[in-house]
Amino acid sequence: xxxxxHGPGMRVAALKEMLRIRRExxxxxxxxxxxxxxxxxxxxxxxxxxxTAANIGIAISKFAAGIASGSSSMVAExxxxxVDTGSELLLLLGNRPAAKPPDTKHPFGHGKALYxxxxxxxxxxxxxxxxxxxxRGALHLxxxxxxxxxxxxxxSCWRPRRCSNRSAGxxxxxxx
Numbered sequence: 001x002x003x004x005x006h007g008p009g010m011r012v013a014a015l016k017e018m019l020r021i022r023r024e025x026x027x028x029x030x031x032x033x034x035x036x037x038x039x040x041x042x043x044x045x046x047x048x049x050x051x052t053a054a055n056i057g058i059a060i061s062k063f064a065a066g067i068a069s070g071s072s073s074m075v076a077e078x079x080x081x082x083v084d085t086g087s088e089l090l091l092l093l094g095n096r097p098a099a100k101p102p103d104t105k106h107p108f109g110h111g112k113a114l115y116x117x118x119x120x121x122x123x124x125x126x127x128x129x130x131x132x133x134x135x136r137g138a139l140h141l142x143x144x145x146x147x148x149x150x151x152x153x154x155x156s157c158w159r160p161r162r163c164s165n166r167s168a169g170x171x172x173x174x175x176x
Contacts, residue, residue, distance in 0.1 A: 044114070045099075048092050055085040083125060090121040 059081035066122030093115020100110040 045092065045095050048088050048095065052088045052092070055081050055088065055094055059085060083128070085124055087121040090117050090124065093117055094120075 059078050062074050062078035062081055065071070066076075066078055091114070094114045097110045098112075098114040100106075102109045
């Protein structure tokens with residue numbers, strides 16, 4: 001269709017007609033897609049609320065067990081449950097805009113917002129976990145634990161070392 005042969009008025013009318021046809025085709029698809037996205041967002045939100053509540057309960061119980069027993073690994077597991085709860089809260093934050101109905105700027109709805117917030121949750125967990133690991137590593141390099149705390153008494157902690165007394169071929173365990 002040669003729009004230039006009929007002048008600028010015909011060009012505008014043809015463009016308006018093309019936009020009208022596009023709206024007629026895309027609006028039913030957008031409504032259908034929006035209804036499916038709203039159902040998915042509702043069921044996702046329900047699952048996320050249950051998982052968040054469960055992780056909060058698990059974190060509380062792990063912190064209580066870690067404090068009662070003095071176990072640092074249980075406290076670390078409690079921190080892990082708190083981080084899981086944080087990622088679920090970020091997903092809930094993304095679930096709300098994902099359920100919005102389509103508008104003129106987003107004719108197929110806002111469903112992709114959920115993927116953005118899932119990415120943000122993953123990046124936050126990676127950056128925070130990496131940052132804490134780097135911090136703890138630097139802390140242990142600057143202030144190493146005492147020598148007696150390094151060995152747990154198992155065979156894996158032993159290494160050959162020259163000692164003044166030459167029994168067993170001149171080598172003995174590191175705690176000689």
